[in-house]
Amino acid sequence: MNKHIEIKVCTGTGGIAAGGLEVLERFQTCIEQAGLKAKTLTGCLTHRVGCRGLCARDVLVDVIIDDQKFTYQYIKPDMVERIVEEHIINGNPVSEWLVTEDYLSFYNKQQKVVLAMCGEIDPEDIESYISHQGYRAIEKVIKGMSPEEVIDEIKRSGLRGRGGAGFPTGLKWEMARNAPGDEKYIICNADEGDPGAFMDRAVIEGNPHAVIEGMLIGGYAIGAKRGYVYIRAEYPLAVERLKKAIEQARHKGYLGERIFGTDFGFDIKIKLGAGAFVCGEETALIASIEGKRGMPRAKPPFPVQKGLFGKPTVINNVETLANIPSIIIKGADWFASFGTEKSKGTKIFALTGKVKNTGLIEVPLGITLREIIYEIGGGIEGDRRLKAVQTGGPSGGCIPASMIDIPVDYESLARAGSIMGSGGMIILDETDCMVNVAKYFLQFTQSESCGKCVPCRIGTKRLLEILERITSGRGKEEDLKKLEKLSNDIKASSLCGLGQTAPNPVLSTLQYFRDEYEAHIFEKRCPAGVCRDLLTYTILEEFCKGCGMCLKVCPSGAIIGEKKKPHKIIPEVCIKCGACFEVCKFKAIKRG
Amino acid sequence: MIKVKIDGKEYRVKPGITILQVARENDIYIPTLCDDPRLEPYGGCRLCIVQIKGMPRPVTACTTPVTDGMEITTTNEYIEGLRKTIVELILSDHPNDCMVCEKAGDCSLQELAYFYGIRTNPYYGERRRYTTKDNNPFIERDMEKCILCGKCVRVCSEVQGVGAIEIAYRGFTAKVTPPFEKDLNCEFCGQCVSICPTGALMGKSSLGKGRQKDVKKIETVCPYCGCGCNMTLHVLRNEVIRVSSRPDNFHEGWLCVKGRFGFEFINSPDRLKRPLIRVKPRDKNSKELPVPDLNDFREASWDEALDLIANKLREIKDKYGPDAIAGLSSARCTNEENYIFQKFFRAVIGTNNIDHCARY
Amino acid sequence: MAGLATVFGSGAMTNSIPEIENNDLLFVIGSNTKENHPIIALRMIQAVRKGAKLIIADPRRVPLVRFAHLWLQHKPGTDVALLNSIAHVIVKEGLIKKEFIETHTEGFNEEFLKNLEEYTPEAGERITGVPKEKIIEAARLYAKAERAGIYYTMGITQHSHGTDNVFAIANLALLTGNLGKESAGVNPLRGQNNVQGSTDMGCSPNTYPGYQKVTIPAIKKKFEDLWGVRLPEKEGLTASEMLFEAEAGRLKAMYIMGENPVLSDPDTGHTVKALKELEFLVVQDIFLSETAAIADVVLPATCFAEKDGTFTNTERRVQRIRKAVAPPGEAKDDIWIINEISRRLGYNMNYAHPEEIWNEIGMAWPAVAGITYSRLERGGIQWPCPTIDHPGTPYLFKGGFPRGKGAFTVIKYKPSCEEPDLDYPFILTTGRMLFQYHTGTMTRRVKAIEALYHEPYVEINPEDALDLGIRNGDTVKVSSRRGSIVLKAMVTKRPERGVVFIPFHFREAAANMLTNSKALDPLCKIPELKVTTVNIEKFKED
Structure with a gap:
């Protein structure tokens, strides 16, 4: 008889989308039917757990029998029965469904601090968190540390803001603590808005109590009695889990009056953001919580001096706060043992783009981009050539392939013309057009500009229009200069971080990939074959077998030819959709 | 008092005030489109950017408080270059129809274009176009001319306490609008019109009546309620075409709907133009509200009317004594008129039967 | 006016408009400031934005209530009861300013205190309908403020006991020493x-001119000398008395300059x-x-x-107007x-320019002697301004009251002349709206205003409307003992149950067809325009 059976099913947003809830339910039914509960000493437990990173392989399922863990990938509900029967009952894991070698290499170079419990604990059950030393940190703080000692510990740990700017967290807390006033606030910024980034969502979905505990400690340190979590409404699962977590924490007495029987009281309110990217900017976020239109204001005064409702306010990112409990429990020195001299700890990235393994990763700061791409990411899809790494989302820049041996830390990335940002990391290969990449980000920032200041509202629009002209073959020589000047002027004169960093994608691609711009402007050619207006499709007679597939899919009737004879594309009719290119089995369509 | 250095010159200033305030007090020119001393600092137009020694990037003078020892540069090639770009960007999304614009000659944007000598604009592209019109009867809202300085939004909420408009949408499409893009429906104080730096907001009753040329501006006091607001009548060819109010008066230049837009009566065709003498006898039996009808009267010369009045008053005074005559004066007339009216009753008629309407 | 003049010796706003911003408490009673004094409301x-507390006492939910910390919705005509019970709390809770009362006032005696006895918060609640907790809170807020300003208008004065209302207001200011300093005082708008x-x-x-009494011989002599006649x-007669005398046939002629009493008088x-x-x-207009x-x-x-x-x-x-x-x-x-006309009647008035008249006014009234046209070129000056180098007076009573000491007045609550009954169950209160x-x-000769606000209406509480079967926009007939008018119903929560409001701007449905000219304040002769009992019914065309 087995002593202990545990089954953990990924039910993050990715897991649920892949059918995680159905898989979980099927496990429960199968276990019930097999009467497994009676056959084990401590029961047969099924857990929903948060994201463990490799969402591309969802649904991921751990089957743990007496401390022996097997992980399955790509699990669908109808596969469950076999796993239960063969593995759990008969003790023979279903080997063809188990994760493969490269799954393990995905984790080898990672260092899980913030995400350590994601994928391990049940995010909807506070007991699960408590059993992993949950709320021990706040207890330690309240019972045995002065606010100054807490701040000192955080300062010594070297933790810096994970929202992107990298401001030292301990210092921020100290400034708020020292700011005059008896009413102060701590806000958790969960308005994650970079396209393709989902670090904060995963943390809240996978381990919401860590964020709550981080806020409690922060509140204690700065002298706040109330905290807000500003979270985007487009994260319904995270919102719900956070709500549940707050309720459970209140019920347990970790939130509310007289926590641990002391005078310290603290509570948290959730404020939903309405999907404005700019509300991730702290002053806009404050305005939004206050019920105003989410528009930034000039700093100084900084929020630590005059923030929410005019009171000293600390705004920390989700990941920053989720780091706090571990630092308190394990100590600043432990935390500082990860990372580089100026960038301590770990950082979560949403690794996307042209790598084989996409997903959520947590790495020690100082790791090289090469390690991330080739070891964790498993290299480029189709083994094509790496062109660049985009970090920092719309505010960041593109680091060329030649520089991928630089370490990932705040300073190095900045030196390379990009930023750490909140954790977006997009891998670009030879099939990506860098002008188009810049255009994509400008489209985003332009439509997300709040409209308050002129350089951002109109300047980014004009930048975007120049890029549109270039990618459609109407670029002029002077446009390069204009892009540079306008970009620099926008950076210098915009009101908030959004505008000040919006030109970064343009400037960094101009710096490293000027030749691509020039090809678009002078040769009217897109080297990566992306910009539709610059493409021409022709049929290579020597390869064309006259199968007629291209003719069939062409939506504009631009292809003519007789069966079994080479076909032709009429350029005037061709709308450059690329359907023929995709469908041709003989590589007879030339794009260029 | 703290010391700051502006463009190399030292100033002793109150702590806590902004760089722009110091500049204004000392007549140092810093351009701005979104600042008004009567409103909270905004920092939106970015024109007032200045450089401060030791700071990595330029800051806006309107939002940055001075600190002791601060060294500020308000103008140099770099700053002016940034400012010029900003004006160029605004103009790249502006109708630039100054030839026919109501605001020409009184437009802050026009002045800046002039100041920076912008003849050709390196930036061009899409311009905002709005086809629907706001049909409210008071305020012409031409949002294509709006530069999103936010003054109207702020004055409406901070000063007027109404909040009838707000910026909606994002990015290039950001737009000042009443809720749900409906027609403006508010107190129509026109504070927004008075503070708009461009021709985006204008009083409808003034449209096409005259811009700046040959307009005489006469300082006077509002004829409506007891607040006594100061107003400037804009007069062209013997017609009041517009009313404004100076921000430096005791009520900071704010007016209400009546003061700002209620001047049309001056030129009403209903105005009495000649003395009238009754021809149709009064119907003494009717207690109904009388209906004003010019046909009840005939026009008369001043001499005839005045003689008639004098004779009648003398006759009644002689017959019944002065106390059979009474005068009602007006809270709408001037002090001087009220003074001589009561003097007329006391000294000329010989009665204290004089009162006014302050009770109603 | 006359009320304030009696207790302080001068009857005008004690403070100036810019000072309002620095009030730490504003008590606005009987004033729809946002509509009737829009710029003062700003x-x-x-002041509220800067942290001041705002108390509003008004039977209607006037627009300024949106900014108020405390709104006392008292029944029309119950101001004395409300103010006296506030005074009662101030005295009972020991919130009076003893030193100020001792040095600057008179009449703070047994009789005054005894009179206040009966105006407990409970009694206040019974008469005014305002919950006693709110009365107590208002008293504490007002008495504890450093710079409290009271602002009132016709909602206080247009009553048969309007002067009593003013006396009761003055009592509050005197009890708490909110007089004679910047941003604190009593301000009729x-x-x-x-x-x-x-x-x-x-x-x-x-x-x-200058509030100099005609009955004092020395003053009469002064003016006789100035004007050169006996x-x-x-x-003389007050305006309301003139009409009664005219109706009785004793007054034979009237000369009305720039007034429209047919619409404005009750x-x-x-x-x-x-x-x-x-x-x-004769009408001059x-x-x-x-x-x-x-x-x-x-x-x-x-x-x-x-x-x-x-x-x-x-x-x-x-x-100056120009x-x-x-x-x-x-x-x-x-x-x-x-x-x-004077010349035709044998008295030579040859003023060539208003400035000559102004200079004569300066001779007649010392308080404006220092104000000249040339000084006015640089902006307005607030009287008193006795000499050419005097800067004018933003707030009154800095060094004390003109009559020596501010006087407490014993005031008793009296009901209004008309009280609702079966025939006329509603209280009508009249006033202005913002636009007209x-x-x-x-x-009404401004096109834009007429485009939106040309129609007379009567504000009715939704519950009353429901009882009467009246919907928003229905045509209704409002009648009083004197007449009736037909107009649109505006169903709104602005007035409380039993109270209706009609703006008096519209000749099409002249509110003053209904009001009472016989209920006058005994001292000021102000008519009771704020309390008229009326009946309302759905209008049926005959």
């Missing part, structure tokens, strides 16, 4: 551009009848008003933009007209 909003000026100028039956001895039927009784009626319509001679006058002179605003600020345009047709300014002004002679 200062109040600024004057409703028309130059009400202050016309009273200052002696257009009153009992005072010469002057009448006894006080009981239109009575006004019309009285004026028609006159042998001779800029339009053919409803009053001019029954005149024997109508004289075309000039409007504000067509003449020079001065207005004095509600905060005693004398300001001629901007020529008058239409043969219209003449009032000064020329009076000059001409007074009898509408000016504003």
Whole structure:
């Protein structure tokens, strides 16, 4: 008889989308039917757990029998029965469904601090968190540390803001603590808005109590009695889990009056953001919580001096706060043992783009981009050539392939013309057009500009229009200069971080990939074959077998030819959709 | 008092005030489109950017408080270059129809274009176009001319306490609008019109009546309620075409709907133009509200009317004594008129039967 | 006015408009400031933004309530009960300013205190309908404030006991020492551009310019010397009395300059009848008003933009108005007209320019002797300003009261003249709205205003409307003991149950057809325009 059976099913947003809830339910039914509960000493437990990173392989399922863990990938509900029967009952894991070698290499170079419990604990059950030393940190703080000692510990740990700017967290807390006033606030910024980034969502979905505990400690340190979590409404699962977590924490007495029987009281309110990217900017976020239109204001005064409702306010990112409990429990020195001299700890990235393994990763700061791409990411899809790494989302820049041996830390990335940002990391290969990449980000920032200041509202629009002209073959020589000047002027004169960093994608691609711009402007050619207006499709007679597939899919009737004879594309009719290119089995369509 | 250095010159200033305030007090020119001393600092137009020694990037003078020892540069090639770009960007999304614009000659944007000598604009592209019109009867809202300085939004909420408009949408499409893009429906104080730096907001009753040329501006006091607001009548060819109010008066230049837009009566065709003498006898039996009808009267010369009045008053005074005559004066007339009216009753008629309407 | 003059020795706003911003408490009673004094309301909003507390006492939910910390919705006509119970709490809780009372006031005696006894918060609640907790809170807020300002208008004065209301207000200020300093005082807001000026100028039956009593021989002598004639001895008739005298046939002629009493005075039927009784009626105006319509001679006058002179605003600020345009047709300014009639009656008035008159006013009234036209070029000056180098007086009573000591007054609550009964179950209160002004002679000739706000209406509480089967926009007939009018119903929570409101701007449904001209304040002769009992029914065409 087995002593202990545990089954953990990924039910993050990715897991649920892949059918995680159905898989979980099927496990429960199968276990019930097999009467497994009676056959084990401590029961047969099924857990929903948060994201463990490799969402591309969802649904991921751990089957743990007496401390022996097997992980399955790509699990669908109808596969469950076999796993239960063969593995759990008969003790023979279903080997063809188990994760493969490269799954393990995905984790080898990672260092899980913030995400350590994601994928391990049940995010909807506070007991699960408590059993992993949950709320021990706040207890330690309240019972045995002065606010100054807490701040000192955080300062010594070297933790810096994970929202992107990298401001030292301990210092921020100290400034708020020292700011005059008896009413102060701590806000958790969960308005994650970079396209393709989902670090904060995963943390809240996978381990919401860590964020709550981080806020409690922060509140204690700065002298706040109330905290807000500003979270985007487009994260319904995270919102719900956070709500549940707050309720459970209140019920347990970790939130509310007289926590641990002391005078310290603290509570948290959730404020939903309405999907404005700019509300991730702290002053806009404050305005939004206050019920105003989410528009930034000039700093100084900084929020630590005059923030929410005019009171000293600390705004920390989700990941920053989720780091706090571990630092308190394990100590600043432990935390500082990860990372580089100026960038301590770990950082979560949403690794996307042209790598084989996409997903959520947590790495020690100082790791090289090469390690991330080739070891964790498993290299480029189709083994094509790496062109660049985009970090920092719309505010960041593109680091060329030649520089991928630089370490990932705040300073190095900045030196390379990009930023750490909140954790977006997009891998670009030879099939990506860098002008188009810049255009994509400008489209985003332009439509997300709040409209308050002129350089951002109109300047980014004009930048975007120049890029549109270039990618459609109407670029002029002077446009390069204009892009540079306008970009620099926008950076210098915009009101908030959004505008000040919006030109970064343009400037960094101009710096490293000027030749691509020039090809678009002078040769009217897109080297990566992306910009539709610059493409021409022709049929290579020597390869064309006259199968007629291209003719069939062409939506504009631009292809003519007789069966079994080479076909032709009429350029005037061709709308450059690329359907023929995709469908041709003989590589007879030339794009260029 | 703290010391700051502006463009190399030292100033002793109150702590806590902004760089722009110091500049204004000392007549140092810093351009701005979104600042008004009567409103909270905004920092939106970015024109007032200045450089401060030791700071990595330029800051806006309107939002940055001075600190002791601060060294500020308000103008140099770099700053002016940034400012010029900003004006160029605004103009790249502006109708630039100054030839026919109501605001020409009184437009802050026009002045800046002039100041920076912008003849050709390196930036061009899409311009905002709005086809629907706001049909409210008071305020012409031409949002294509709006530069999103936010003054109207702020004055409406901070000063007027109404909040009838707000910026909606994002990015290039950001737009000042009443809720749900409906027609403006508010107190129509026109504070927004008075503070708009461009021709985006204008009083409808003034449209096409005259811009700046040959307009005489006469300082006077509002004829409506007891607040006594100061107003400037804009007069062209013997017609009041517009009313404004100076921000430096005791009520900071704010007016209400009546003061700002209620001047049309001056030129009403209903105005009495000649003395009238009754021809149709009064119907003494009717207690109904009388209906004003010019046909009840005939026009008369001043001499005839005045003689008639004098004779009648003398006759009644002689017959019944002065106390059979009474005068009602007006809270709408001037002090001087009220003074001589009561003097007329006391000294000329010989009665204290004089009162006014302050009770109603 | 007369009320304040009795207790302080001067009756005008004690403070000035810019000072409002620095009040730390504003008590606005009987004033729909946001609509009737829009620019003063802006200062109040600024004060609130700066942290001041705002208390509003008004039977209607006036727009300023949105900014208020405390709204006391008392029944119309119960102001004395409300104010006395606030005073009761202030005394009971020991919140009075003893030192101020000892040095600056008189009448804080047994009788005064004994009278307050009965106005407990409970009694206050019973009479006014305001919960006693709110009365207590208002008392504490007001008494504990450093710089509390009271602001009131016709909601206080247009009652048969209007002077009592003012006395009760003054008592509050005296109890708490909120007088004689910046941003603290008692401020009647004057409703028309130059009400202050016309009273200052002696257009009153009992005072010469500068509130100098006609009955004091020395003063009469002074004016006789100044004007070079013998002057009448006894006080004259007040406006309301004139109409009664006219109706009775004792008053034979009236000369009305720039007024429209037919619409603005209570009981239109009575006004019309009285004026028609006159042998001779002269009206001088800029339009053919409803009053001019029954005149024997109508004289075309000039409007504000067509003449020079001065207005004095509600905060005693004398300001220049200037001629901007020529008058239409043969219209003449009032000064020329009076000059001409005087000359015809054998008294030479040859004022060539208003400045000459102003200089004479300075001789007649020392408080404005220091104000000259040339000084006014640099902006308005607030009287008192006795000498040419005096800066003017933003707030009054800095060193004490003109009458020596501020006087407490024993005031008892008296019900209004008309109280709701079965025939007339509703209380009608009248007033202005933001967009129209007074009898509408000016504003109703502004196209934009007329486009939106041309229709008379009566505000009815939704519950009352439900009882009466009236829906928003229905045509209703409102009747009083004096007459009836037909107009649209506006169903709104602005008035409480049992109270309706009609703006008096509209001749189409003249609110004053309903009001009562016989209920007058005994001291000021102000009619009770704020409390008239009426009946409302759905209008059926016959």
